[in-house]
Amino acid sequence: MTTLEVRDLVKDFSIRSGLRHSRFRAVDNVSFTLTPGRTVALVGESGSGKSTVARMIARLERPTAGRITATRSDGTRVADRDYRDHVQMVFQDPFASLNPFHTVEHHLARPLKLHGRAKTREETRRLAEELLERVNLTPAADIARRRPHELSGGQRQRVAIARALAPGARVVIADEPVSMLDVSIRLGVLNLLARLQREDDLAVLYITHDLATARHFSDDILVMYRGRVVERGPADEVILNPRHPYTKILAAAAPNPDARDRDRLREALGLEPAGNSTLPGDDPGCTFRDRCPSATDVCARMPEDFEVGYDHYAKCWLRPGEGRDALPAADGTAAGRPA
Numbered sequence: 001m002t003t004l005e006v007r008d009l010v011k012d013f014s015i016r017s018g019l020r021h022s023r024f025r026a027v028d029n030v031s032f033t034l035t036p037g038r039t040v041a042l043v044g045e046s047g048s049g050k051s052t053v054a055r056m057i058a059r060l061e062r063p064t065a066g067r068i069t070a071t072r073s074d075g076t077r078v079a080d081r082d083y084r085d086h087v088q089m090v091f092q093d094p095f096a097s098l099n100p101f102h103t104v105e106h107h108l109a110r111p112l113k114l115h116g117r118a119k120t121r122e123e124t125r126r127l128a129e130e131l132l133e134r135v136n137l138t139p140a141a142d143i144a145r146r147r148p149h150e151l152s153g154g155q156r157q158r159v160a161i162a163r164a165l166a167p168g169a170r171v172v173i174a175d176e177p178v179s180m181l182d183v184s185i186r187l188g189v190l191n192l193l194a195r196l197q198r199e200d201d202l203a204v205l206y207i208t209h210d211l212a213t214a215r216h217f218s219d220d221i222l223v224m225y226r227g228r229v230v231e232r233g234p235a236d237e238v239i240l241n242p243r244h245p246y247t248k249i250l251a252a253a254a255p256n257p258d259a260r261d262r263d264r265l266r267e268a269l270g271l272e273p274a275g276n277s278t279l280p281g282d283d284p285g286c287t288f289r290d291r292c293p294s295a296t297d298v299c300a301r302m303p304e305d306f307e308v309g310y311d312h313y314a315k316c317w318l319r320p321g322e323g324r325d326a327l328p329a330a331d332g333t334a335a336g337r338p339a
């Protein structure tokens with residue numbers, strides 16, 4: 001079993017427009033832990049930084065600051081060279097993630113050999129077919145011989161899931177794994193991920209726009225807005241009892257604010273297109289304050305994570321059960337609150 005700890009993760013990108021260079025913070029001090037047998041959903045609208053977090057965990061992007069540590073159940077830290085045996089990724093696009101020139105068997109044989117799980121050709125074939133059966137792709141021998149274009153989108157995503165499990169991974173990062181699939185087959189793929197998670201006691205990070213499936217398939221939810229986690233807590237709590245004004249609006253825009261509905265959602269939120277205004281080194285205050293119906297002067301300062309329920313935190317100056325009048329004074333003291 002493997003636990004993945006993400007601490008104070010930061011990613012700054014430099015952007016060039018003409019002769020001007022500027023930097024902006026796409027991920028701002030994000031922390032969470034993925035533990036065996038649990039799913040954490042990372043939700044938020046397009047551009048909030050979810051994929052950048054996933055790409056840093058998958059080591060496709062180098063963090064500007066912070067650390068990502070994988071630990072075995074005996075407490076030993078997973079060395080860099082073994083990291084990919086433990087942590088694997090399922091990408092959004094099953095069409096782009098498989099090589100059109102290679103058979104399904106080749107896609108599975110490679111990680112099996114690379115990570116030392118199979119030595120002989122026979123063993124590799126047997127393990128590849130076992131993996132295909134586990135993801136309900138049967139008859140496995142027949143599927144193994146096919147190339148990606150001979151498979152449907154759902155079947156390709158199942159191959160991608162089998163490939164993620166091939167190295168024996170115990171942590172799976174699923175970045176919008178069903179958003180490019182036909183609506184009718186999405187649940188099937190999510191149910192498959194949930195079954196594999198139970199069977200292998202996987203630690204899963206499920207990245208999505210869809211609050212309904214986040215609630216159904218996750219134990220905990222993290223809500224991201226402009227690079228920051230603005231609310232976190234048990235899935236039911238966050239969806240049924242949202243505390244951050246942004247989560248409230250997202251929850252109200254549910255049931256299905258998925259990729260196809262992004263523009264509609266943005267419109268509903270009154271948000272400008274994806275993009276962060278957070279600059280490295282600044283205290284830009286609450287990044288939601290320009291849209292927030294409850295914002296006051298104090299929101300010019302960045303709020304801490306306040307505990308708003310059991311294991312439930314919101315990065316907002318508003319306290320549980322308190323209204324607009326109960327916000328603290330601009331210096332953050334409780335002076336503005338009623339006696």
Ligand SMILES: Nc1ncnc2c1ncn2[C@@H]1O[C@H](COP(=O)(O)OP(=O)(O)OP(=O)(O)O)[C@@H](O)[C@H]1O
Nearest residue numbers: 013026045046047048049050051052053274275276
């Ligand atoms: N390589 C890059 N260079 C510059 N900016 C980038 C780069 N990658 C991502 N960004 C920016 O970082 C921000 C966060 O992007 P990210 O893809 O992580 O968001 P997201 O929440 O996953 O959105 P989506 O759901 O659309 O994938 C966006 O403003 C994006 O334009």
